[in-house]
Amino acid sequence: MDEPIVKTIGLKKYFRAGKSGLLNRIFRQEPPLVKAVDNVSIEVQSGEVLGLVGESGCGKTTLGRLISTLETPTDGEIFFTGQKVTRGNWKAIRRQLQMVFQNPYESLDPRQSIKSIVTEPLLKLGFSKAEREAQFEKVMSAVGLDQNFAQRRPKDLSGGQRQRVAVARSIVSTPKFIVLDEPTSALDASVQSQVLNLLVGLRNDFNFSYIVITHNIAVARFISDRIATMYAGQVVELGPTDMVLKDPKHPYTQALLKSVPTLEIKRVEPPHGEVPSLINLPSGCRFHTRCPYVMEKCKTQDPEMRKVGDVNVACWLY
Amino acid sequence: MEVSDPDAIVNVEGLSITYRTVYGNLQALNTVDLKIKRGESVAIVGESGSGKSTLGLAIVKLLAPNAYYTKGRLLLDGRDITKLSNRQVSLLRGSTAFMIFQDPLNTLNPVKRVDVQMLEAIRSRLKQKGETFNEEAAYQEAIDKLKDVRMPDADSIIRRYPHQLSGGQIQRVVIAMGLLMKPKLMIADEPTSALDVTVQAQVLDLMRELQQEFHMSIIFITHDINVAHSISDRMVVMYAGEVSEASPADVLVKKALHPYSQALIASIPTTSKKEGQLNAIAGSPPDMISPPKGCRFHPRCPFVMDICSRESPRTVTKDESDVRCYLYG
Ligand SMILES: Nc1ncnc2c1ncn2[C@@H]1O[C@H](COP(=O)(O)OP(=O)(O)OP(=O)(O)O)[C@@H](O)[C@H]1O
Ligand SMILES: Nc1ncnc2c1ncn2[C@@H]1O[C@H](COP(=O)(O)OP(=O)(O)OP(=O)(O)O)[C@@H](O)[C@H]1O
Ligand SMILES: [Mg+2]
Ligand SMILES: [Mg+2]
Numbered sequence: 001m002d003e004p005i006v007k008t009i010g011l012k013k014y015f016r017a018g019k020s021g022l023l024n025r026i027f028r029q030e031p032p033l034v035k036a037v038d039n040v041s042i043e044v045q046s047g048e049v050l051g052l053v054g055e056s057g058c059g060k061t062t063l064g065r066l067i068s069t070l071e072t073p074t075d076g077e078i079f080f081t082g083q084k085v086t087r088g089n090w091k092a093i094r095r096q097l098q099m100v101f102q103n104p105y106e107s108l109d110p111r112q113s114i115k116s117i118v119t120e121p122l123l124k125l126g127f128s129k130a131e132r133e134a135q136f137e138k139v140m141s142a143v144g145l146d147q148n149f150a151q152r153r154p155k156d157l158s159g160g161q162r163q164r165v166a167v168a169r170s171i172v173s174t175p176k177f178i179v180l181d182e183p184t185s186a187l188d189a190s191v192q193s194q195v196l197n198l199l200v201g202l203r204n205d206f207n208f209s210y211i212v213i214t215h216n217i218a219v220a221r222f223i224s225d226r227i228a229t230m231y232a233g234q235v236v237e238l239g240p241t242d243m244v245l246k247d248p249k250h251p252y253t254q255a256l257l258k259s260v261p262t263l264e265i266k267r268v269e270p271p272h273g274e275v276p277s278l279i280n281l282p283s284g285c286r287f288h289t290r291c292p293y294v295m296e297k298c299k300t301q302d303p304e305m306r307k308v309g310d311v312n313v314a315c316w317l318y
Numbered sequence: 319m320e321v322s323d324p325d326a327i328v329n330v331e332g333l334s335i336t337y338r339t340v341y342g343n344l345q346a347l348n349t350v351d352l353k354i355k356r357g358e359s360v361a362i363v364g365e366s367g368s369g370k371s372t373l374g375l376a377i378v379k380l381l382a383p384n385a386y387y388t389k390g391r392l393l394l395d396g397r398d399i400t401k402l403s404n405r406q407v408s409l410l411r412g413s414t415a416f417m418i419f420q421d422p423l424n425t426l427n428p429v430k431r432v433d434v435q436m437l438e439a440i441r442s443r444l445k446q447k448g449e450t451f452n453e454e455a456a457y458q459e460a461i462d463k464l465k466d467v468r469m470p471d472a473d474s475i476i477r478r479y480p481h482q483l484s485g486g487q488i489q490r491v492v493i494a495m496g497l498l499m500k501p502k503l504m505i506a507d508e509p510t511s512a513l514d515v516t517v518q519a520q521v522l523d524l525m526r527e528l529q530q531e532f533h534m535s536i537i538f539i540t541h542d543i544n545v546a547h548s549i550s551d552r553m554v555v556m557y558a559g560e561v562s563e564a565s566p567a568d569v570l571v572k573k574a575l576h577p578y579s580q581a582l583i584a585s586i587p588t589t590s591k592k593e594g595q596l597n598a599i600a601g602s603p604p605d606m607i608s609p610p611k612g613c614r615f616h617p618r619c620p621f622v623m624d625i626c627s628r629e630s631p632r633t634v635t636k637d638e639s640d641v642r643c644y645l646y647g
Binding site: 015017032034053054055056057061102103105106141144145146148151152155156157158159160161164181182185186187188189190191192193194196197200215216217218219221222223241242255256259260261262263266267268269270271274275276277278279 | 337339340341363364365366367371382384420421423424468469470471474477478482483484485486487490508511512513514515516517518519520523541542543544545547548571581582583585586587588589590591595596597598599602603605607
């Protein structure tokens with residue numbers, strides 16, 4: 001098999017929550033660490049779409065930023081098409097990938113026109129003006145925005161229009177690998193369908209690979225080949241999409257799927273218990289404080305990822 | 319004094335709003351009617367760029383400086399806010415109407431810590447109600463509200479700056495601020511778009527509680543029709559600056575009348591890519607600077623008739639729905 005396009009081994013990112021003040025220094029107290037990503041090993045094959053779902057604040061964006069070389073890992077390794085990402089080569093690697101950021105408001109330069117925002121990656125790669133114009137027209141109509149947008153500024157756009165500008169920018173240079181962080185959260189169902197069809201088309205025609213971070217399970221179902229569930233900084237379940245969604249193994253994935261609102265059920269039952277602290281992580285399995293199947297072992301021992309059929313899951317039930 | 323329906327917290331009649339830009343006038347809202355009763359929860363869904371945020375912002379008079387009210391009336395709690403000064407309207411913001419913006423960083427100040435901002439909100443609420451501020455009690459209230467929206471490490475989060483939080487944590491801080499204000503009307507623009515479904519379920523519960531306990535009205539703008547249906551009594555569908563349809567939530571999802579509403583609901587994804595493409599509405603979204611003549615949806619409508627391209631339909635009432643379409647008269 002070919003080298004995976006992206007591979008991480010034991011990836012970690014710990015943030016310091018707050019600055020260390022004078023008192024802290026005198027008493028040699030470190031400010032607390034937020035363990036945003038804690039030992040994540042995943043692979044994305046060429047042409048594959050990995051869906052990343054999980055609790056809000058569990059580290060999905062941080063993982064995406066680490067893989068996009070926008071954040072330096074505290075520990076662990078990242079390989080891009082087999083090449084280890086290092087201090088020396090991250091600039092060259094960054095040119096081969098794109099990231100669509102979760103907040104379309106922050107990520108677009110407010111002073112630039114939509115046209116220069118979208119075509120900027122091409123400018124960096126040395127494309128001519130004519131080529132940039134042609135590509136601009138193509139990607140804009142692909143995301144359902146007309147040419148009138150060229151000279152507008154981000155602040156004159158609606159939320160969903162900005163989000164589509166960000167998607168257009170990410171595909172304009174055909175980068176082969178894109179991390180998309182909630183790429184359709186501000187789109188109505190019809191425009192969302194259009195954008196998802198576009199992404200799948202690019203994968204089919206040009207072998208693009210994606211990591212798609214989403215809270216929308218229906219989006220994850222449609223776009224992903226495999227789904228990874230994250231909880232409190234770790235991947236707790238990883239497997240082929242239909243298996244994970246039809247027969248979720250990890251109790252957190254089960255709880256997540258039960259909370260999806262549908263037109264038939266007006267009120268869903270969210271999981272009980274406190275959401276986990278990333279500063280004082282629960283001992284043992286991180287989900288044990290909320291797990292309906294909790295056993296003694298779960299409170300003290302952290303389960304490793306194990307293969308259960310075609311799915312990998314970190315849970316003592318298996 | 320305004321003549322108004324005392325049962326309505328919001329009464330919008332024939333409202334039109336235009337953005338003036340160098341590339342032309344963009345008519346973001348065209349003769350929009352919307353009435354929201356006290357204690358009622360209304361969800362607004364519709365096409366991206368159809369004017370949902372513009373409508374929300376118009377109600378609290380926080381539109382961009384290049385926006386103009388060109389026609390119609392807009393009563394908030396019985397007062398025509400198009401006629402009030404900015405100062406007068408600012409007194410209504412917060413305790414009468416609180417808006418959660420689509421961009422949460424529009425509500426939060428990026429260079430101030432979360433605790434400072436939440437205490438400011440509490441202080442302003444107490445001031446508007448003429449009560450005294452106690453820092454310790456306020457701090458506790460802020461922490462409690464963060465815990466209500468299921469924020470982990472609330473004691474740590476409250477001392478951080480917005481950029482040190484995840485997307486969904488920022489959104490929850492803003493929701494917590496809205497809940498602290500206990501407004502008569504909460505306008506929430508895509509408030510749960512960065513929340514996982516378990517936290518979302520919790521937040522929707524909290525909003526329903528406020529609605530029931532304090533008779534708060536809700537305008538909930540969302541792209542998620544399932545969420546809209548679950549939170550609202552009534553749903554409003556917008557397309558190209560107009561209200562296409564307004565119906566009780568159950569009626570809308572079971573028996574949508576307007577061809578745009580029908581197509582929108584048919585686009586909700588349920589399949590995997592192996593089973594082929596997702597449904598999307600054919601044709602391109604309308605150019606809002608020179609929108610289609612007649613019904614704005616007619617170039618994409620599968621049921622288009624002659625008249626549709628000539629004249630704009632009026633809103634008619636059919637059973638429990640108000641619909642703007644010639645199919646119904
Ligand atoms: N700069 C920072 N300093 C301290 N903590 C941080 C920083 N950035 C993120 N965090 C914390 O790291 C954790 C993971 O954040 P991340 O943004 O990766 O979450 P997420 O899974 O993307 O969540 P969401 O779904 O809400 O966007 C969160 O608890 C967040 O508060
Ligand atoms: N300040 C502005 N100047 C010019 N045009 C604007 C401005 N703000 C919004 N618009 C335009 O007005 C229309 C309505 O925008 P609005 O933000 O109300 O849409 P929306 O329904 O909230 O869309 P979304 O679901 O994508 O957030 C859009 O076509 C948008 O491009
Ligand atoms: Mg995130
Ligand atoms: Mg909007």
